[in-house]
Amino acid sequence: MTESTFSRKDLIGVLTFAALILVVLPMALDPFRLNLVGKYLTYGFVALGLVLSWGDAGILSLGQGIFFGLGGYCMAMFLKLEASTPAATKIQSTPGIPDFMDWNQLTALPWFWRPFHSLAFTIAAVPLVPALLAFVIGLAMFKRRVGGTYFAIITQAIAAILTILIIGQQGYTGGVNGITDLRTLLGWDIRTDHAKLVLYFISGGLLIACLVAAQTVRRSKLGRILLAMREREDRVRFSGYDVANFKIFVFCVAAALAGIGGAMFTLQVGFMSPSFVGIVPSIELVIFAAVGGRSSLLGALYGTLLVNWAKTTFSEDLPQLWLLAMGAMFIAVVVLFPNGLAGLVQDRLAPLLARLRPQRPELQQVAPAAVDASNQGVAR
Amino acid sequence: MTEPADFLLAVEGLSVSFDGFKAVDDLSFYVDANEIRVIIGPNGAGKTTVLDLICGRTRASAGSVRFRGRELTRLKEHQIVQAGVGRKFQTPSIYEELTVFENLEISFPRGRSVFGALAFRRDEAVRERVREIASLIFLEPMLGERAEALSHGQKQWLEIGMLLIQDPALLMLDEPVAGMSVSERRKTAELLRRVLRDRAVLVIEHDMGFVEDIAHRVTVLHQGRVLSEGSMQHVKADPKVVEVYLGH
Numbered sequence: 001m002t003e004s005t006f007s008r009k010d011l012i013g014v015l016t017f018a019a020l021i022l023v024v025l026p027m028a029l030d031p032f033r034l035n036l037v038g039k040y041l042t043y044g045f046v047a048l049g050l051v052l053s054w055g056d057a058g059i060l061s062l063g064q065g066i067f068f069g070l071g072g073y074c075m076a077m078f079l080k081l082e083a084s085t086p087a088a089t090k091i092q093s094t095p096g097i098p099d100f101m102d103w104n105q106l107t108a109l110p111w112f113w114r115p116f117h118s119l120a121f122t123i124a125a126v127p128l129v130p131a132l133l134a135f136v137i138g139l140a141m142f143k144r145r146v147g148g149t150y151f152a153i154i155t156q157a158i159a160a161i162l163t164i165l166i167i168g169q170q171g172y173t174g175g176v177n178g179i180t181d182l183r184t185l186l187g188w189d190i191r192t193d194h195a196k197l198v199l200y201f202i203s204g205g206l207l208i209a210c211l212v213a214a215q216t217v218r219r220s221k222l223g224r225i226l227l228a229m230r231e232r233e234d235r236v237r238f239s240g241y242d243v244a245n246f247k248i249f250v251f252c253v254a255a256a257l258a259g260i261g262g263a264m265f266t267l268q269v270g271f272m273s274p275s276f277v278g279i280v281p282s283i284e285l286v287i288f289a290a291v292g293g294r295s296s297l298l299g300a301l302y303g304t305l306l307v308n309w310a311k312t313t314f315s316e317d318l319p320q321l322w323l324l325a326m327g328a329m330f331i332a333v334v335v336l337f338p339n340g341l342a343g344l345v346q347d348r349l350a351p352l353l354a355r356l357r358p359q360r361p362e363l364q365q366v367a368p369a370a371v372d373a374s375n376q377g378v379a380r
Numbered sequence: 381m382t383e384p385a386d387f388l389l390a391v392e393g394l395s396v397s398f399d400g401f402k403a404v405d406d407l408s409f410y411v412d413a414n415e416i417r418v419i420i421g422p423n424g425a426g427k428t429t430v431l432d433l434i435c436g437r438t439r440a441s442a443g444s445v446r447f448r449g450r451e452l453t454r455l456k457e458h459q460i461v462q463a464g465v466g467r468k469f470q471t472p473s474i475y476e477e478l479t480v481f482e483n484l485e486i487s488f489p490r491g492r493s494v495f496g497a498l499a500f501r502r503d504e505a506v507r508e509r510v511r512e513i514a515s516l517i518f519l520e521p522m523l524g525e526r527a528e529a530l531s532h533g534q535k536q537w538l539e540i541g542m543l544l545i546q547d548p549a550l551l552m553l554d555e556p557v558a559g560m561s562v563s564e565r566r567k568t569a570e571l572l573r574r575v576l577r578d579r580a581v582l583v584i585e586h587d588m589g590f591v592e593d594i595a596h597r598v599t600v601l602h603q604g605r606v607l608s609e610g611s612m613q614h615v616k617a618d619p620k621v622v623e624v625y626l627g628h
């Protein structure tokens with residue numbers, strides 16, 4: 001019988017990944033490079049959500065930057081308020097409000113900024129604000145059975161609109177520069193090397209927790225319903241399920257994950273700006289997941305790390321070529337290797353390994369096989 | 381027209397048109413509890429569309445479908461299923477990427493809400509029921525196989541099994557033996573006779589031998605209307621039926 005719960009294979013996959021990001025990389029890399037990896041890992045949260053919503057449920061969102069950005073902005077708002085004490089801003093015409101508000105002639109903190117004085121509220125808002133927006137979008141789209149390409153285009157449009165809104169409403173959002181000059185978290189300076197190291201581990205630990213949660217969802221009946229829905233939506237509907245609710249749910253989960261990633265990004269990089277919200281970053285996020293493998297959580301995570309590593313390396317030397325390389329990668333992944341690196345490893349390596357090992361009678365699901373294979377291949 | 385309370389399904393004045401073309405035109409018929417009703421008729425007569433209308437896949441432009449006294453035309457598809465109507469599609473509609481077991485498990489009527497599905501546990505009751513259905517549809521040895529590995533006939537059985545596990549009071553089958561070998565047809569007829577006892581069944585079928593084998597009553601559809609209705613003997617002898625359908 002197929003796996004219906006978290007299996008030993010899953011556990012080995014998670015532990016290998018955990019060992020890589022929590023032990024191997026921190027030992028092997030200097031603080032600057034490790035901070036870069038920390039930044040890549042925040043995209044990993046988005047990749048996990050894309051595996052669930054796109055890989056499993058077949059819902060391609062080209063607007064995950066929206067949710068990444070919202071989570072990031074929530075965190076940035078909290079940090080900005082903490083950095084904008086009356087003492088620190090006494091040269092402003094209105095002390096005690098963020099500097100960009102003062103530059104834009106605002107004289108009081110807007111109402112929606114106020115709750116972000118509270119860290120508890122902020123922590124709740126980081127996943128919930130993106131999930132709420134996803135819920136509204138999902139309700140409007142999926143209940144009306146809008147899907148496929150139309151849905152992808154609409155998410156792009158929303159990403160574009162949100163970017164324009166953020167840039168246009170400078171006084172409330174910091175405009176095109178975003179929210180910058182973030183300093184402390186409850187008095188703890190987040191700009192020091194030591195703080196960055198601690199934040200790296202928090203981010204990595206959270207990512208692993210989210211990985212386990214996502215894997216648990218995939219191993220539940222809900223996970224199998226998502227696959228069934230992608231293949232035969234009508235059959236699922238005529239088996240008594242309200243298909244739209246499942247799509248809304250998985251889209252909200254993907255949004256919440258992206259939001260957490262965005263918040264960890266803000267913490268580690270020290271600012272948030274509309275350049276992470278719009279169309280191009282949203283497509284990039286999809287490419288990260290696609291290259292690794294959209295039907296494998298671990299594949300997508302390794303892919304995200306690899307592509308970003310390549311991006312950093314390339315853009316240092318040949319920035320123009322990077323866009324081309326990325327486009328080529330995307331086309332290759334879509335046309336030639338729909339399951340990305342994980343699929344490639346699974347198709348090439350798994351048969352080899354199977355020949356070495358005596359075949360067990362049970363049939364394995366695709367997903368665990370891919371996860372396992374991607375581990376053995378990509379992690380090396 | 382009044383609806384006697386003991387009809388399980390009462391279809392009255394049902395109509396739908398596609399771009400002005402009346403695919404189903406003021407159609408009425410009644411199905412008793414535990415009745416096996418076969419719908420026959422030439423291609424394009426509107427047979428599949430009738431099933432689509434009953435199960436909510438297509439919205440009626442006029443008329444009513446009452447099932448156990450409940451109006452179905454206003455319900456959503458999944459609510460119609462939950463009310464006790466199961467529908468098999470014309471081409472096998474199963475989840476090829478999942479195993480036979482998982483196909484049946486997803487159809488098991490428990491944990492159908494989002495959080496119900498998250499909390500769903502594959503307990504002994506589920507395993508027991510899946511095995512029971514699998515042996516009924518001749519697929520017990522295949523439970524661990526991916527459904528894509530099944531033959532065409534086995535896929536048809538699997539889809540029938542996916543409906544049976546829901547234990548619907550009305551089962552609707554669209555050409556269940558189309559494309560099957562002779563021996564598969566025989567097994568299917570046997571399977572249907574065995575499982576159809578405690579429920580009403582609405583079957584669309586072209587295979588006359590098969591129809592004679594299982595039908596209690598037959599409704600002949602032509603251009604979206606009832607051409608003839610009654611026992612197989614009756615409709616076979618009806619000159620209108622011979623002319624438009626059986627004559628060819």
Ligand SMILES: Nc1ncnc2c1ncn2[C@@H]1O[C@H](COP(=O)(O)OP(=O)(O)O)[C@@H](O)[C@H]1O
Pocket residue numbers: 398403421422423424425426427428429430
């Ligand atoms: N969704 C649809 N849109 C347009 N025309 C349709 C649709 N569904 C069915 N039809 C038309 O309605 C008629 C009846 O089709 P159908 O019910 O499939 O016939 P049968 O199952 O009896 O062969 C056909 O002429 C078909 O082309």
Ligand SMILES: [Mg+2]
Pocket residue numbers: 427428429470
């Ligand atoms: Mg038909």
